[in-house]
Amino acid sequence: MHGQQAREFAAAAGRLEGQVEVGEIFAxxxxxxxxxxxxxxxxxxxxRDDRLTEVGATDPAVEEADQWQLDTGEGPCCACLEAHGACVVADTATEDRWPGWSTRVARFGFRASAAIPLREGEVTLGVLTLYSDRPATFDAAAQPCADLLAAHATRALARSGRN
Structure with a gap:
C-alpha cells in the first residue's frame, strides 16, 4: 500500500480511534x-452470549452468506475460529472444502472470500468477513493489509465494549 491508498487508509484508521458505536466502526x-x-x-x-451475531453487512447477500455459515457450521468463518487465523477462499468456483457454502455464495457473484478472526489475546471478539467479485483477491500480497485491518478492528471493538 502506498501513495493515495496509504493516505486514505491512514485517515480512515485514524477515525476509528474516536469511534465507539459498532455501526460507525463497521462503516x-x-x-x-x-x-x-x-x-x-x-x-x-x-x-455475544457465546454466539456470533451479524452486526454489519454491506448488503443482504453478505448477511445470507454469513448466516448460512453460522446455521450450518461450515465455511471460512467457522474455519477461521477453529484455526484462530484467517481463512481464505481463492475462488468459490473451485472451492471444495464447503461445497454447499461455495455454491450458495457463487450464486451471489462472490468469487473470493476471507474470514479474519478479531482476537484480543485469547478472546475472540468477532469475525470480519470479506467477499470479492474477483477470484484471488485475498492472496499473499493482500495478507499484510488484512492483518492491519484486523488489528485496527480489534482495537476499536475492544475499546467500544462492542455495544
Whole structure:
C-alpha cells in the first residue's frame, strides 16, 4: 500500500480511534477494506452470549452468506475460529472444502472470500468477513493489509465494549 491508498487508509484508521458505536466502526472498516483490499462486500460478526451475531453487512447477500455459515457450521468463518487465523477462499468456483457454502455464495457473484478472526489475546471478539467479485483477491500480497485491518478492528471493538 502506498501513495493515495496509504493516505486514505491512514485517515480512515485514524477515525476509528474516536469511534465507539459498532455501526460507525463497521462503516469505517468497510471503507478500509475497500481501500486496502479492493473487496466489494464486507460483513462483521461479533461474539455475544457465546454466539456470533451479524452486526454489519454491506448488503443482504453478505448477511445470507454469513448466516448460512453460522446455521450450518461450515465455511471460512467457522474455519477461521477453529484455526484462530484467517481463512481464505481463492475462488468459490473451485472451492471444495464447503461445497454447499461455495455454491450458495457463487450464486451471489462472490468469487473470493476471507474470514479474519478479531482476537484480543485469547478472546475472540468477532469475525470480519470479506467477499470479492474477483477470484484471488485475498492472496499473499493482500495478507499484510488484512492483518492491519484486523488489528485496527480489534482495537476499536475492544475499546467500544462492542455495544
Amino acid at each position: 469505517t472498516l468497510e471503507q478500509l477494506a475497500r481501500v486496502c483490499l479492493h473487496c466489494e462486500h464486507v460483513g462483521l460478526l461479533l461474539c
